[in-house]
Amino acid sequence: MISISNRLQDILTTIQSAQLSEHAARSVNLLAVSKAQSALAIREAYAASQIMFGENYLQEALDKQSQLTDLAIEWHFIGPIQSNKTQLIAQNFSWVHSIDRLKIAQRLNDARAENLPPLQVCIQLNISNETSKSGITPQQLEALATALTKLPRLKLRGLMAIPEPSKDYNKQRLQFKQVRECYDNLIVKGFALDTLSIGMSDDYVIAIEQGATIVRIGSALFGARKYQAQ
Numbered sequence: 001m002i003s004i005s006n007r008l009q010d011i012l013t014t015i016q017s018a019q020l021s022e023h024a025a026r027s028v029n030l031l032a033v034s035k036a037q038s039a040l041a042i043r044e045a046y047a048a049s050q051i052m053f054g055e056n057y058l059q060e061a062l063d064k065q066s067q068l069t070d071l072a073i074e075w076h077f078i079g080p081i082q083s084n085k086t087q088l089i090a091q092n093f094s095w096v097h098s099i100d101r102l103k104i105a106q107r108l109n110d111a112r113a114e115n116l117p118p119l120q121v122c123i124q125l126n127i128s129n130e131t132s133k134s135g136i137t138p139q140q141l142e143a144l145a146t147a148l149t150k151l152p153r154l155k156l157r158g159l160m161a162i163p164e165p166s167k168d169y170n171k172q173r174l175q176f177k178q179v180r181e182c183y184d185n186l187i188v189k190g191f192a193l194d195t196l197s198i199g200m201s202d203d204y205v206i207a208i209e210q211g212a213t214i215v216r217i218g219s220a221l222f223g224a225r226k227y228q229a230q
């Protein structure tokens with residue numbers, strides 16, 4: 001059986017070679033998406049020197065966090081956010097990738113404790129025009145980014161997106177390119193951003209070729225999810 005540690009090494013090697021491409025970012029970080037995986041699996045990845053872990057569901061994440069307090073994990077929240085969850089998210093995570101409403105951002109800002117560093121956040125962008133999916137449109141982006149920079153307990157780092165899955169390499173590449181253009185556009189307008197959170201197990205090489213700085217990888221690292229997460 002292939003271990004998490006073996007898969008981690010393979011992914012890191014693949015990331016390195018993808019970084020040789022023309023538009024790749026100088027630094028690309030791996031976010032291990034551990035939703036539906038056990039605390040033990042997280043421990044195994046951590047022992048193989050993985051530090052950043054991403055979770056989608058608050059209660060599931062808190063359960064695992066309570067079993068892993070001895071590890072210096074950097075926790076990222078990457079799932080949809082309901083307003084009644086903002087308090088606990090602000091208290092228990094270093095990063096939130098899925099900001100798509102000012103109201104949620106304000107609540108996170110208000111709940112972020114003074115003794116912690118500002119919460120590091122990304123705006124979730126929806127470029128696939130699927131109305132069911134979370135994320136804001138490129139047209140709404142600048143206004144939300146401007147509003148976020150006025151919240152002192154949040155630090156806007158960049159953009160996150162989950163493009164519509166596609167087996168067509170070109171279609172996938174164009175979607176990532178569109179996200180990168182929105183990101184570059186904000187930088188041109190003076191926003192100090194350094195994070196482009198795009199790419200998952202099936203498409204992270206293409207995402208890196210288009211400038212990803214964080215790839216969010218679950219199944220390629222941990223294997224298929226063993227149960228349906230909540």
Ligand SMILES: *Cc1c(COP(=O)(O)O)cnc(C)c1O
Nearest residue numbers: 033056078200201216217218219
């Ligand atoms: C589940 C999930 C991932 C990881 O998906 P894999 O295909 O298993 O790599 C990445 N980002 C988000 C937002 C997710 O919900």
